[in-house]
Amino acid sequence: MKGLLLKRRKTGPRDLTVPIQLFSYMVLLAGAIVMVLPFLWMASTACKPPVELNKLPVRFLPDNPVCRQNLDTLYNTSPHFNRYLLNSAIVTIGRTLGQLVTCSLAAYGFARFRFPGHNLIFALCLALLMVPFQAILIPEYMLIRKLGWLNSFKALIVPGMFSAFALFLLRQAFLQIPLEIEEAAIIDGANPLRVLWHVTLPLSVPALAAFAVITVQAAWNDFLYPLVVSSTPNTRVVTIGIALLQGERHTPYNLLMMGSFLATVPMLILFLAMQRYFIAGIAMGGVKR
């Protein structure tokens, strides 16, 4: 009996009875189909010729796929669509790099240094986490307008370069690094910036990656804020571009799906490549901003 208890039970598929496995697979597969179906529908509709859009019964796959042709038509309907994709990329990269710099500096400052007002400032930053963006949408817009930043990349990037969420996340990560490792570098005469760059950041790569993918995803998919501060093609991001297509009632669904497809694919690739970090980031934060 004692030996039995001490033996660590190894759990594996054999541990589950056949009916339970069968039931689980059936439920999970049915759910997974519902989750994935919209993506397949998007891809399939993006390649349908216009006549097949309104054919009954509904075609799950196009009879005569015309992907290339629809892509060309999309660029005829929305000539700046590539520009929108580029703008989204610029905004995403700008915000993410900005947050990486400002938030890792600040996180390091809060994690390793004592100064007057330390706790108060940190608490105020955390309090900002409780403010939903929509609550400050109007004053934010007024501020941007007063700065003369409407329809500029500054408006789209600069406010997104600061984050209380990333500060919190990175500070947690830095606090987990043993102080002794950093002290070795300090004794060698390195200043805080060098310690951060050569010791702390390299040791926090998983946390940085988790934070970066979440920030990239949020920036790429941002909609309400760009909707309010930018209204010209020069600074229009892709989510707005799609909404504009949707707003024109005569835009056929194949073009809409092609546009959505182009906007979705970069994030899907990023996710599949960095899935581990996405999941870690969400499990760490438990909050999405």
Add this chain to the structure above:
Amino acid sequence: MSTLRPTTTHWRVWLARPLEWLGPTPLSRRKALWGLALIAPNTLGLFFFFGIPVLMAFSTSLQEWNAIRPARFIGLDNFERLIQDDRFAQALTNTFKLIGLAVPLEVGLALGVAVLLNLPLRGRNLLRTAYFLPVVTSTVAASVVWTSIFQPRYGILSQILKPLGLGDTNWLVDPGLVLIPVAVVTIWQRLGFDMVIFLAGLQAIPAELYEAARIDGAGRWGRFRHVTLPMLSPTTFLVVVLAIINGFQIFDQVYVMTLRTVPGGVGGSATTLAYYLYRRAFTNSEFGYASAIALVLFTLILLVTVFQLAIQRYWVYYEAESQS
């Protein structure tokens, strides 16, 4: 003043004295300065772009501010107007309806999926990926796709429901139905997010508890009922709170899904608080009135957050006790 100090004061000491509040020793002062310098960019940026707007949000809600006349202070008039505004009441009701529709389904489904995906099944990583894919998609693209799925007659859903005589249902136009597609997109996009938090919660449950329950003769259901569910209740609470907060902020779905028919839904039937505030501010240029709506939205979310923080303290005790 310490008597050990030299009588003639070097100019450096005068320079150092204003910095004394930073710390008692030169080293601590240096460290404090480094700390302040490190936090400065992010703190100042946060203050300027988020702190100031938070403060402004209160003052604008007390002003009449539109495209015609310059802003003027009108006290609580905006809030008085809110109480009598039927469309505000409708937006509030719609938001609560959406939360009531989406949150229980989203959390319940996510819990079920997480429990099953926590079983040692082959291929579960692939399945987890499938459930998580919608989370990384933009709500705008997702709403476009679901608009097409929900379109009458030529959408997939109409095809499936045709045998039931529902093939021509106009989900996005019928005022009684339009919240359903909006809720569906929300659930579809949030399920994977909730699932990940549940999985983290499930994996944090100590295996010994299951072992003990097994020895006590608990079956699979008994272990779920008496170990998993109670141990998971803090996680469930967190997921519910986050889902409610997200529900209060639903905007993109409404904006995109009703754009092809009647923006905001026929007779405002799909208008949520966030959407209503956006329309008031950026279509009608009533910035002051919209700020009052924003303040209501903020208060509602704050109430949920404060409730969560208060309860969370209780949960932490609960966990600590059960682990000792």
